[in-house]
Amino acid sequence: MSTPQYQLLYWPTIPGRGEYIRLAFEVTGTPYIDTQTVPAITSLLAAGSTQLGNNPPPFAPPMLQDGPLLISQTSNILCYLGERLNLAPKDDTKYHVHQIACTALDYSDEVHNVHHPVGTGLYYEDQKEEALRAAKEFTGTRVAKFWGWFERVLEKNAKDNQGSEWMVGKELSYADLVVWQVVDGTKFAFPKAAKRVLEDCPLLVEHYERVKGLERVKSYLESERRLKYSNGIFRYYEELDL
Amino acid sequence: MSTPQYQLLYWPTIPGRGEYIRLAFEVTGTPYIDTQTVPAITSLLAAGSTQLGNNPPPFAPPMLQDGPLLISQTSNILCYLGERLNLAPKDDTKYHVHQIACTALDYSDEVHNVHHPVGTGLYYEDQKEEALRAAKEFTGTRVAKFWGWFERVLEKNAKDNQGSEWMVGKELSYADLVVWQVVDGTKFAFPKAAKRVLEDCPLLVEHYERVKGLERVKSYLESERRLKYSNGIFRYYEELDL
Structure with a gap:
Protein backbone atom coordinates (compact mmCIF):
# COMPACT_ATOMS: atom_id res chain seq x y z
CA MET A 1 0.00 0.00 0.00
CA SER A 2 1.42 3.36 -0.99
CA THR A 3 0.87 6.43 1.20
CA PRO A 4 -2.24 8.39 0.19
CA GLN A 5 -1.57 11.60 -1.70
CA TYR A 6 -3.95 13.76 0.31
CA GLN A 7 -3.84 14.62 3.98
CA LEU A 8 -6.77 16.27 5.71
CA LEU A 9 -6.00 18.00 9.01
CA TYR A 10 -8.92 18.82 11.29
CA TRP A 11 -9.82 18.91 14.97
CA PRO A 12 -10.54 15.50 16.53
CA THR A 13 -13.91 14.11 17.72
CA ILE A 14 -16.24 16.43 15.75
CA PRO A 15 -17.34 16.14 12.11
CA GLY A 16 -17.38 19.97 11.85
CA ARG A 17 -16.08 21.56 8.68
CA GLY A 18 -13.79 18.61 8.08
CA GLU A 19 -16.84 16.60 7.10
CA TYR A 20 -17.43 18.57 3.90
CA ILE A 21 -13.97 17.49 2.77
CA ARG A 22 -14.23 13.91 3.99
CA LEU A 23 -17.35 13.36 1.95
CA ALA A 24 -15.50 14.41 -1.21
CA PHE A 25 -12.86 11.76 -0.57
CA GLU A 26 -15.32 9.10 0.49
CA VAL A 27 -17.78 9.45 -2.37
CA THR A 28 -14.97 9.17 -4.92
CA GLY A 29 -13.18 6.34 -3.14
CA THR A 30 -10.05 8.49 -2.84
CA PRO A 31 -7.55 7.36 -0.19
CA TYR A 32 -6.67 10.11 2.32
CA ILE A 33 -4.86 10.52 5.59
CA ASP A 34 -7.28 11.83 8.18
CA THR A 35 -5.14 13.60 10.76
CA GLN A 36 -7.19 14.46 13.82
CA THR A 37 -4.49 15.25 16.35
CA VAL A 38 -4.37 18.66 18.00
CA PRO A 39 -0.54 19.05 17.99
CA ALA A 40 -0.35 18.40 14.23
CA ILE A 41 -2.72 21.32 13.72
CA THR A 42 -1.47 23.74 16.35
CA SER A 43 2.12 23.38 15.18
CA LEU A 44 1.01 24.62 11.75
CA LEU A 45 -1.03 27.45 13.28
CA ALA A 46 1.77 28.63 15.56
CA ALA A 47 3.41 31.95 14.71
CA GLY A 48 6.74 31.31 13.02
CA SER A 49 5.91 27.66 12.32
CA THR A 50 8.86 26.02 10.58
CA GLN A 51 6.66 23.35 8.99
CA LEU A 52 4.95 25.51 6.43
CA GLY A 53 7.36 25.19 3.52
CA ASN A 54 6.51 27.90 0.99
CA ASN A 55 2.89 28.15 2.10
CA PRO A 56 1.25 31.04 3.94
CA PRO A 57 0.24 30.24 7.50
CA PRO A 58 -3.28 28.81 7.76
CA PHE A 59 -5.79 30.73 9.89
CA ALA A 60 -7.74 27.69 11.00
CA PRO A 61 -8.45 24.08 10.00
CA PRO A 62 -9.58 22.29 7.93
CA MET A 63 -6.30 22.21 6.04
CA LEU A 64 -5.30 20.05 3.10
CA GLN A 65 -1.77 18.90 2.39
CA ASP A 66 -1.01 17.66 -1.13
CA GLY A 67 2.71 17.20 -1.58
CA PRO A 68 4.38 20.53 -0.83
CA LEU A 69 1.10 22.45 -1.08
CA LEU A 70 -0.80 23.33 2.08
CA ILE A 71 -4.16 25.10 1.71
CA SER A 72 -7.03 25.92 4.02
CA GLN A 73 -10.59 27.29 3.98
CA THR A 74 -13.31 24.70 3.37
CA SER A 75 -14.69 26.15 0.13
CA ASN A 76 -11.17 26.64 -1.22
CA ILE A 77 -10.23 23.03 -0.50
CA LEU A 78 -13.43 21.85 -2.18
CA CYS A 79 -12.62 23.95 -5.23
CA TYR A 80 -9.17 22.36 -5.37
CA LEU A 81 -10.45 18.82 -4.90
CA GLY A 82 -13.48 19.29 -7.11
CA GLU A 83 -11.21 19.67 -10.10
CA ARG A 84 -8.96 16.77 -9.16
CA LEU A 85 -11.59 14.26 -8.02
CA ASN A 86 -14.08 14.97 -10.80
CA LEU A 87 -16.57 16.48 -8.42
CA ALA A 88 -17.04 19.59 -10.55
CA PRO A 89 -17.63 20.21 -14.26
CA LYS A 90 -14.76 21.41 -16.44
CA ASP A 91 -16.73 24.28 -17.98
CA ASP A 92 -17.96 27.51 -16.39
CA THR A 93 -20.80 25.73 -14.63
CA LYS A 94 -18.13 24.82 -12.08
CA TYR A 95 -18.80 28.33 -10.73
CA HIS A 96 -22.41 27.30 -10.17
CA VAL A 97 -21.22 24.32 -8.18
CA HIS A 98 -19.02 26.61 -6.13
CA GLN A 99 -21.79 29.17 -5.67
CA ILE A 100 -24.14 26.55 -4.24
CA ALA A 101 -21.43 25.06 -2.00
CA CYS A 102 -20.53 28.54 -0.69
CA THR A 103 -24.18 29.26 0.09
CA ALA A 104 -24.60 25.97 1.94
CA LEU A 105 -21.40 26.78 3.87
CA ASP A 106 -22.85 30.19 4.77
CA TYR A 107 -25.83 28.32 6.15
CA SER A 108 -23.43 26.12 8.11
CA ASP A 109 -21.90 29.27 9.64
CA GLU A 110 -25.37 30.49 10.58
CA VAL A 111 -26.01 27.20 12.36
CA HIS A 112 -22.86 27.75 14.39
CA ASN A 113 -23.94 31.28 15.13
CA VAL A 114 -27.18 30.07 16.71
CA HIS A 115 -25.34 28.57 19.69
CA HIS A 116 -22.56 31.18 19.58
CA PRO A 117 -24.24 34.50 18.72
CA VAL A 118 -22.00 36.62 20.94
CA GLY A 119 -18.67 35.08 20.09
CA THR A 120 -16.84 31.88 19.25
CA GLY A 121 -14.47 32.50 22.16
CA LEU A 122 -17.22 32.05 24.77
CA TYR A 123 -19.06 28.89 25.83
CA TYR A 124 -22.67 28.29 24.84
CA GLU A 125 -23.53 28.37 28.54
CA ASP A 126 -22.35 31.98 28.66
CA GLN A 127 -24.63 33.12 25.83
CA LYS A 136 -36.09 31.85 17.12
CA GLU A 137 -34.86 33.80 14.11
CA PHE A 138 -33.02 30.79 12.68
CA THR A 139 -35.76 28.18 13.02
CA GLY A 140 -38.47 30.73 12.23
CA THR A 141 -37.10 32.09 8.96
CA ARG A 142 -33.54 31.16 8.01
CA VAL A 143 -33.85 27.37 7.59
CA ALA A 144 -36.86 27.78 5.30
CA LYS A 145 -35.11 30.55 3.34
CA PHE A 146 -32.02 28.43 2.62
CA TRP A 147 -33.79 25.13 2.08
CA GLY A 148 -36.46 26.72 -0.06
CA TRP A 149 -33.59 27.97 -2.19
CA PHE A 150 -32.00 24.48 -2.36
CA GLU A 151 -35.40 23.25 -3.54
CA ARG A 152 -35.54 25.90 -6.27
CA VAL A 153 -32.00 25.04 -7.41
CA LEU A 154 -33.00 21.38 -7.78
CA GLU A 155 -36.19 22.29 -9.61
CA LYS A 156 -34.42 24.65 -12.00
CA ASN A 157 -31.62 22.21 -12.75
CA ALA A 158 -34.08 19.40 -13.45
CA LYS A 159 -35.78 21.71 -15.92
CA ASP A 160 -32.53 22.82 -17.57
CA ASN A 161 -30.94 19.37 -17.67
CA GLN A 162 -33.53 16.83 -18.72
CA GLY A 163 -34.77 15.89 -15.29
CA SER A 164 -31.34 15.76 -13.64
CA GLU A 165 -31.48 14.73 -10.00
CA TRP A 166 -28.40 16.71 -8.96
CA MET A 167 -27.80 20.36 -8.05
CA VAL A 168 -25.79 21.30 -11.16
CA GLY A 169 -25.74 19.68 -14.59
CA LYS A 170 -26.20 15.93 -14.89
CA GLU A 171 -23.49 14.71 -12.55
CA LEU A 172 -22.91 14.56 -8.82
CA SER A 173 -20.73 17.46 -7.64
CA TYR A 174 -19.40 18.70 -4.33
CA ALA A 175 -22.41 21.04 -4.19
CA ASP A 176 -24.58 17.95 -3.64
CA LEU A 177 -22.32 16.78 -0.83
CA VAL A 178 -22.26 20.07 1.05
CA VAL A 179 -26.02 20.48 0.77
CA TRP A 180 -26.52 16.90 1.94
CA GLN A 181 -24.25 17.42 4.94
CA VAL A 182 -25.98 20.61 6.12
CA VAL A 183 -29.38 18.94 5.85
CA ASP A 184 -28.12 15.90 7.72
CA GLY A 185 -26.54 18.03 10.44
CA THR A 186 -29.71 20.08 10.83
CA LYS A 187 -31.82 16.92 11.14
CA PHE A 188 -29.62 16.10 14.12
CA ALA A 189 -29.41 19.55 15.70
CA PHE A 190 -32.90 20.91 14.96
CA PRO A 191 -35.03 17.81 14.30
CA LYS A 192 -38.36 19.58 14.71
CA ALA A 193 -37.45 22.54 12.52
CA ALA A 194 -35.92 20.24 9.88
CA LYS A 195 -39.03 18.08 9.71
CA ARG A 196 -41.29 21.09 9.39
CA VAL A 197 -39.27 22.74 6.62
CA LEU A 198 -38.77 19.52 4.66
CA GLU A 199 -42.54 19.17 4.32
CA ASP A 200 -42.34 21.96 1.74
CA CYS A 201 -39.22 20.62 0.01
CA PRO A 202 -40.08 17.32 -1.72
CA LEU A 203 -37.14 17.51 -4.15
CA LEU A 204 -34.69 18.17 -1.34
CA VAL A 205 -36.05 15.17 0.57
CA GLU A 206 -35.47 12.96 -2.47
CA HIS A 207 -32.03 14.49 -3.02
CA TYR A 208 -31.10 13.82 0.59
CA GLU A 209 -32.04 10.14 0.29
CA ARG A 210 -30.32 9.86 -3.08
CA VAL A 211 -26.95 11.06 -1.74
CA LYS A 212 -27.33 8.95 1.40
CA GLY A 213 -28.04 5.92 -0.76
CA LEU A 214 -24.90 6.18 -2.89
CA GLU A 215 -22.99 2.99 -2.26
CA ARG A 216 -19.80 4.65 -1.03
CA VAL A 217 -21.65 7.19 1.10
CA LYS A 218 -23.70 4.41 2.63
CA SER A 219 -20.71 2.34 3.60
CA TYR A 220 -18.91 5.44 4.89
CA LEU A 221 -21.83 6.39 7.12
CA GLU A 222 -21.86 2.88 8.54
CA SER A 223 -18.10 2.93 9.17
CA GLU A 224 -16.18 4.18 12.20
CA ARG A 225 -14.65 6.88 10.00
CA ARG A 226 -17.89 8.84 10.21
CA LEU A 227 -17.67 10.82 13.44
CA LYS A 228 -20.79 11.30 15.51
CA TYR A 229 -22.28 14.78 15.91
CA SER A 230 -21.39 16.16 19.31
CA ASN A 231 -19.96 19.53 20.21
CA GLY A 232 -19.20 20.98 16.78
CA ILE A 233 -21.27 23.04 14.36
CA PHE A 234 -24.32 20.79 14.61
CA ARG A 235 -25.28 20.42 18.29
CA TYR A 236 -28.54 19.32 19.76
CA TYR A 237 -29.87 21.62 22.46
CA GLU A 238 -33.51 20.80 23.01
CA GLU A 239 -34.31 24.38 24.02
CA LEU A 240 -33.08 25.76 20.68
CA ASP A 241 -35.15 23.47 18.44
CA LEU A 242 -38.25 25.59 18.16
CA MET B 1 -17.84 52.91 -26.82
CA SER B 2 -18.81 49.23 -26.68
CA THR B 3 -20.89 47.89 -23.81
CA PRO B 4 -18.73 46.55 -20.98
CA GLN B 5 -18.50 42.77 -20.79
CA TYR B 6 -19.10 42.50 -17.07
CA GLN B 7 -22.14 43.52 -15.08
CA LEU B 8 -22.08 43.69 -11.29
CA LEU B 9 -25.45 43.62 -9.55
CA TYR B 10 -25.59 44.76 -5.94
CA TRP B 11 -27.85 46.69 -3.55
CA PRO B 12 -27.73 50.45 -3.94
CA THR B 13 -26.22 53.02 -1.53
CA ILE B 14 -23.91 50.70 0.44
CA PRO B 15 -20.41 49.48 -0.52
CA GLY B 16 -21.13 46.15 1.24
CA ARG B 17 -19.95 42.97 -0.41
CA GLY B 18 -20.15 44.60 -3.83
CA GLU B 19 -17.06 46.58 -2.93
CA TYR B 20 -14.79 43.54 -2.98
CA ILE B 21 -15.79 43.03 -6.61
CA ARG B 22 -15.65 46.71 -7.59
CA LEU B 23 -12.07 46.97 -6.42
CA ALA B 24 -11.08 44.10 -8.74
CA PHE B 25 -12.52 45.99 -11.71
CA GLU B 26 -11.15 49.34 -10.65
CA VAL B 27 -7.58 48.29 -9.92
CA THR B 28 -7.31 46.60 -13.32
CA GLY B 29 -9.03 49.40 -15.21
CA THR B 30 -11.69 46.95 -16.41
CA PRO B 31 -14.94 48.54 -17.64
CA TYR B 32 -18.04 47.22 -15.86
CA ILE B 33 -21.71 48.00 -15.55
CA ASP B 34 -22.52 48.73 -11.93
CA THR B 35 -26.19 47.95 -11.52
CA GLN B 36 -27.47 49.21 -8.20
CA THR B 37 -31.22 49.08 -8.68
CA VAL B 38 -33.39 46.98 -6.42
CA PRO B 39 -35.81 45.69 -9.11
CA ALA B 40 -32.93 44.39 -11.26
CA ILE B 41 -31.83 42.29 -8.30
CA THR B 42 -35.18 41.20 -6.90
CA SER B 43 -36.39 40.05 -10.31
CA LEU B 44 -33.44 37.64 -10.43
CA LEU B 45 -34.04 36.50 -6.84
CA ALA B 46 -37.76 35.89 -7.36
CA ALA B 47 -38.94 32.29 -7.37
CA GLY B 48 -39.53 31.18 -10.94
CA SER B 49 -37.62 34.14 -12.40
CA THR B 50 -37.68 33.94 -16.17
CA GLN B 51 -34.49 35.97 -16.54
CA LEU B 52 -32.06 33.34 -15.36
CA GLY B 53 -31.25 31.63 -18.64
CA ASN B 54 -29.52 28.35 -17.84
CA ASN B 55 -28.21 29.58 -14.50
CA PRO B 56 -29.31 28.42 -11.06
CA PRO B 57 -31.17 31.06 -9.07
CA PRO B 58 -28.86 33.26 -6.99
CA PHE B 59 -29.41 33.28 -3.23
CA ALA B 60 -28.30 36.88 -2.71
CA PRO B 61 -26.23 39.60 -4.36
CA PRO B 62 -23.51 40.39 -5.30
CA MET B 63 -24.08 38.74 -8.66
CA LEU B 64 -21.95 38.89 -11.76
CA GLN B 65 -23.28 38.63 -15.28
CA ASP B 66 -20.78 37.82 -18.04
CA GLY B 67 -22.58 37.05 -21.27
CA PRO B 68 -25.00 34.20 -20.60
CA LEU B 69 -23.29 33.27 -17.33
CA LEU B 70 -24.73 34.53 -14.04
CA ILE B 71 -22.86 33.70 -10.84
CA SER B 72 -23.04 34.83 -7.25
CA GLN B 73 -21.19 34.54 -3.92
CA THR B 74 -18.43 37.10 -3.39
CA SER B 75 -15.52 34.68 -3.12
CA ASN B 76 -16.77 32.75 -6.13
CA ILE B 77 -16.98 35.89 -8.26
CA LEU B 78 -13.47 36.87 -7.17
CA CYS B 79 -12.20 33.44 -8.14
CA TYR B 80 -13.79 33.85 -11.57
CA LEU B 81 -12.48 37.37 -12.09
CA GLY B 82 -9.07 36.68 -10.58
CA GLU B 83 -8.30 34.33 -13.45
CA ARG B 84 -9.67 36.68 -16.11
CA LEU B 85 -8.31 40.00 -14.84
CA ASN B 86 -4.87 38.68 -13.86
CA LEU B 87 -5.52 39.17 -10.19
CA ALA B 88 -4.41 35.66 -9.30
CA PRO B 89 -1.41 33.51 -10.22
CA LYS B 90 -1.81 30.73 -12.79
CA ASP B 91 -0.16 28.06 -10.64
CA ASP B 92 -1.40 26.42 -7.45
CA THR B 93 -0.57 29.48 -5.37
CA LYS B 94 -3.89 30.79 -6.66
CA TYR B 95 -5.36 28.65 -3.88
CA HIS B 96 -3.33 30.69 -1.40
CA VAL B 97 -4.82 33.86 -2.82
CA HIS B 98 -8.27 32.36 -2.45
CA GLN B 99 -7.56 31.12 1.06
CA ILE B 100 -6.57 34.60 2.21
CA ALA B 101 -9.53 36.25 0.48
CA CYS B 102 -11.93 33.72 2.06
CA THR B 103 -10.47 34.40 5.50
CA ALA B 104 -10.79 38.16 5.08
CA LEU B 105 -14.39 37.62 3.93
CA ASP B 106 -15.03 35.52 7.06
CA TYR B 107 -13.79 38.50 9.03
CA SER B 108 -16.18 40.70 7.05
CA ASP B 109 -19.05 38.40 8.10
CA GLU B 110 -17.94 38.69 11.73
CA VAL B 111 -18.09 42.47 11.42
CA HIS B 112 -21.68 42.19 10.24
CA ASN B 113 -22.46 39.83 13.07
CA VAL B 114 -21.36 42.42 15.64
CA HIS B 115 -24.34 44.64 14.89
CA HIS B 116 -26.61 41.70 13.98
CA PRO B 117 -25.77 38.92 16.47
CA VAL B 118 -29.33 37.64 16.78
CA GLY B 119 -30.33 37.68 13.15
CA THR B 120 -30.01 39.54 9.86
CA GLY B 121 -33.80 39.80 9.68
CA LEU B 122 -34.01 42.11 12.71
CA TYR B 123 -32.89 45.74 13.06
CA TYR B 124 -29.81 46.68 15.05
CA GLU B 125 -32.08 48.60 17.40
CA ASP B 126 -33.80 45.33 18.30
CA GLN B 127 -30.57 43.60 19.28
CA LYS B 136 -16.71 43.33 23.38
CA GLU B 137 -15.67 39.95 22.04
CA PHE B 138 -14.97 41.33 18.57
CA THR B 139 -12.90 44.37 19.53
CA GLY B 140 -11.28 42.53 22.42
CA THR B 141 -10.00 39.48 20.59
CA ARG B 142 -11.23 38.93 17.03
CA VAL B 143 -9.76 41.98 15.26
CA ALA B 144 -6.32 41.28 16.69
CA LYS B 145 -6.60 37.60 15.82
CA PHE B 146 -7.40 38.25 12.15
CA TRP B 147 -5.10 41.22 11.65
CA GLY B 148 -2.24 39.51 13.45
CA TRP B 149 -2.71 36.73 10.95
CA PHE B 150 -2.68 39.18 8.00
CA GLU B 151 0.59 40.50 9.42
CA ARG B 152 2.08 37.00 9.58
CA VAL B 153 0.98 36.30 6.00
CA LEU B 154 2.79 39.44 4.81
CA GLU B 155 5.88 38.59 6.83
CA LYS B 156 6.01 35.03 5.54
CA ASN B 157 5.48 36.02 1.93
CA ALA B 158 8.21 38.66 2.11
CA LYS B 159 10.54 35.94 3.40
CA ASP B 160 9.51 33.42 0.73
CA ASN B 161 9.47 35.89 -2.16
CA GLN B 162 12.48 38.18 -1.89
CA GLY B 163 10.88 40.90 0.14
CA SER B 164 7.59 40.95 -1.77
CA GLU B 165 5.19 43.59 -0.50
CA TRP B 166 2.04 41.66 -1.43
CA MET B 167 0.08 38.89 0.29
CA VAL B 168 0.96 36.10 -2.17
CA GLY B 169 3.94 35.81 -4.53
CA LYS B 170 5.37 38.92 -6.12
CA GLU B 171 2.24 40.41 -7.68
CA LEU B 172 -0.88 42.17 -6.52
CA SER B 173 -3.83 39.76 -6.24
CA TYR B 174 -7.43 39.98 -5.15
CA ALA B 175 -6.28 38.82 -1.70
CA ASP B 176 -4.61 42.22 -1.31
CA LEU B 177 -7.81 43.99 -2.30
CA VAL B 178 -10.08 42.12 0.09
CA VAL B 179 -7.67 42.57 2.99
CA TRP B 180 -7.37 46.27 2.17
CA GLN B 181 -11.14 46.71 2.07
CA VAL B 182 -11.77 45.02 5.43
CA VAL B 183 -9.07 47.12 7.08
CA ASP B 184 -10.49 50.28 5.50
CA GLY B 185 -14.03 49.39 6.56
CA THR B 186 -12.91 48.64 10.11
CA LYS B 187 -11.07 51.96 10.33
CA PHE B 188 -14.45 53.55 9.61
CA ALA B 189 -16.63 51.34 11.83
CA PHE B 190 -14.29 50.71 14.76
CA PRO B 191 -11.70 53.53 14.61
CA LYS B 192 -10.42 53.06 18.14
CA ALA B 193 -10.09 49.30 17.87
CA ALA B 194 -8.45 49.59 14.45
CA LYS B 195 -5.88 52.09 15.66
CA ARG B 196 -5.02 49.97 18.69
CA VAL B 197 -4.58 46.76 16.70
CA LEU B 198 -2.60 48.40 13.88
CA GLU B 199 0.04 49.45 16.39
CA ASP B 200 1.16 45.83 16.42
CA CYS B 201 0.90 45.36 12.65
CA PRO B 202 3.54 47.52 10.94
CA LEU B 203 3.55 45.46 7.72
CA LEU B 204 -0.23 45.66 7.46
CA VAL B 205 -0.09 49.44 7.90
CA GLU B 206 2.40 49.68 5.03
CA HIS B 207 0.35 47.28 2.93
CA TYR B 208 -2.78 49.35 3.53
CA GLU B 209 -1.06 52.53 2.35
CA ARG B 210 0.49 50.70 -0.61
CA VAL B 211 -2.86 49.52 -1.97
CA LYS B 212 -4.47 52.88 -1.28
CA GLY B 213 -1.65 54.56 -3.16
CA LEU B 214 -2.05 52.55 -6.37
CA GLU B 215 -2.89 55.05 -9.05
CA ARG B 216 -6.17 53.45 -10.11
CA VAL B 217 -7.27 52.81 -6.54
CA LYS B 218 -6.48 56.38 -5.62
CA SER B 219 -8.51 57.86 -8.43
CA TYR B 220 -11.36 55.41 -7.73
CA LEU B 221 -11.49 56.42 -4.07
CA GLU B 222 -11.68 60.07 -5.10
CA SER B 223 -14.45 59.38 -7.61
CA GLU B 224 -18.20 59.30 -7.09
CA ARG B 225 -18.16 55.61 -7.95
CA ARG B 226 -16.83 54.86 -4.46
CA LEU B 227 -19.89 54.69 -2.22
CA LYS B 228 -19.68 56.05 1.30
CA TYR B 229 -19.95 53.69 4.25
CA SER B 230 -23.37 53.92 5.79
CA ASN B 231 -25.77 51.17 6.74
CA GLY B 232 -24.01 48.13 5.31
CA ILE B 233 -21.44 45.75 6.76
CA PHE B 234 -19.22 48.50 8.10
CA ARG B 235 -21.31 50.82 10.30
CA TYR B 236 -20.17 53.27 12.89
CA TYR B 237 -21.95 52.96 16.20
CA GLU B 238 -19.95 54.81 18.81
CA GLU B 239 -21.12 52.49 21.57
CA LEU B 240 -19.70 49.42 19.80
CA ASP B 241 -16.17 50.77 19.25
CA LEU B 242 -14.61 49.63 22.50
Missing part, protein backbone atom coordinates in the same frame (compact mmCIF):
# COMPACT_ATOMS: atom_id res chain seq x y z
CA LYS A 128 -27.76 31.01 26.31
CA GLU A 129 -30.18 33.91 26.35
CA GLU A 130 -28.81 35.38 23.16
CA ALA A 131 -28.76 31.91 21.62
CA LEU A 132 -32.46 31.48 22.33
CA ARG A 133 -33.25 34.68 20.43
CA ALA A 134 -30.96 33.63 17.59
CA ALA A 135 -32.66 30.22 17.50
CA LYS B 128 -28.48 46.37 20.85
CA GLU B 129 -27.77 44.56 24.09
CA GLU B 130 -26.57 41.45 22.32
CA ALA B 131 -24.58 43.63 19.93
CA LEU B 132 -22.74 45.23 22.81
CA ARG B 133 -21.63 41.84 24.10
CA ALA B 134 -20.64 40.79 20.59
CA ALA B 135 -18.67 44.04 20.20
